[in-house]
Amino acid sequence: MLIELYHYLTTPCPRTHRQLGYLTGMLGLQARHRRVQNHWQQHLENCQQLILRSALACRQTNKATIIGSGLLLEVPLEQLSAQFNKVVLIDMVQPRAVRKRCLKLGNVTPLVHDITGLATALINYKKGDKLPTPQASLPGLGLSSDLIISCNLLTQLAHTPSHFLQHRHGWHEDDPQLQQWRQAIMKEHLLLLAQQEGRCCLICDASHDYRDKSGKPLAQENRLLGLSLGRVDQEWLWPIAPLGELSKQHQLIATVQGFCNWRG
Numbered sequence: 001m002l003i004e005l006y007h008y009l010t011t012p013c014p015r016t017h018r019q020l021g022y023l024t025g026m027l028g029l030q031a032r033h034r035r036v037q038n039h040w041q042q043h044l045e046n047c048q049q050l051i052l053r054s055a056l057a058c059r060q061t062n063k064a065t066i067i068g069s070g071l072l073l074e075v076p077l078e079q080l081s082a083q084f085n086k087v088v089l090i091d092m093v094q095p096r097a098v099r100k101r102c103l104k105l106g107n108v109t110p111l112v113h114d115i116t117g118l119a120t121a122l123i124n125y126k127k128g129d130k131l132p133t134p135q136a137s138l139p140g141l142g143l144s145s146d147l148i149i150s151c152n153l154l155t156q157l158a159h160t161p162s163h164f165l166q167h168r169h170g171w172h173e174d175d176p177q178l179q180q181w182r183q184a185i186m187k188e189h190l191l192l193l194a195q196q197e198g199r200c201c202l203i204c205d206a207s208h209d210y211r212d213k214s215g216k217p218l219a220q221e222n223r224l225l226g227l228s229l230g231r232v233d234q235e236w237l238w239p240i241a242p243l244g245e246l247s248k249q250h251q252l253i254a255t256v257q258g259f260c261n262w263r264g
């Protein structure tokens with residue numbers, strides 16, 4: 001708890017990103033990883049291997065860009081830095097430990113950037129306003145990448161803004177307008193990826209399964225809200241919250257999909 005407070009106070013992060021909950025989200029991810037890292041290990045290795053498989057298939061190796069770089073748990077940063085001339089990291093928050101790791105490598109640039117273009121509009125949003133239109137764009141440094149990695153953030157892109165609207169402005173989770181908007185945010189991200197010339201490695205959670213102690217299914221949530229991403233290269237289970245993490249009665253397991261060369 002104290003360590004999280006310390007990071008909350010000392011991590012450089014734009015005010016809007018803090019207000020929208022991105023810093024809290026990242027610190028939560030870090031704390032959960034500390035608690036359940038054994039359960040996450042296989043997932044982290046699967047992500048890293050899929051990224052390396054995708055990287056090794058690149059003909060040109062000038063630049064790799066990682067969107068949703070986060071804490072770099074799922075990213076084989078040192079290997080990418082050795083293979084590519086430049087590596088660009090994009091996230092709402094770039095923690096100090098990540099910045100330090102980049103400095104050591106010399107050819108990695110961490111950028112704070114909102115890939116949906118929604119943050120400012122959300123902060124200025126007033127009840128009754130039309131929901132802001134997502135405008136996905138890459139920062140200049142991320143353009144013309146030979147490899148672009150969307151690293152386990154597709155569903156997060158819609159989740160955090162929607163959570164903010166529910167808690168700040170009373171939107172209901174099941175409101176069809178909110179659901180449509182969440183889907184539009186994800187589609188906009190996929191469109192951005194599809195427009196890039198380089199190889200695209202896409203990793204995302206597709207569904208969340210709640211199971212009881214014995215593993216019996218209780219409920220399932222489709223995280224892609226019905227979007228279909230096409231032929232998957234690899235699919236695996238990720239015990240995001242093993243028994244005891246969210247509750248003593250149930251566990252949460254995500255199905256993760258990985259694409260080495262996603263083409264839209």
Ligand SMILES: C[S@@+](CC[C@H](N)C(=O)[O-])C[C@H]1O[C@@H](n2cnc3c(N)ncnc32)[C@H](O)[C@@H]1O
Nearest residue numbers: 068069070071072073074091092114115151153
């Ligand atoms: C599940 S985490 C990914 C973890 C990360 N790949 C790692 O290896 O540690 C999702 C990440 O997406 C980032 N993110 C969410 N919305 C974003 C946005 N609009 N623009 C940029 N990054 C965003 C979050 O800050 C978070 O770091």
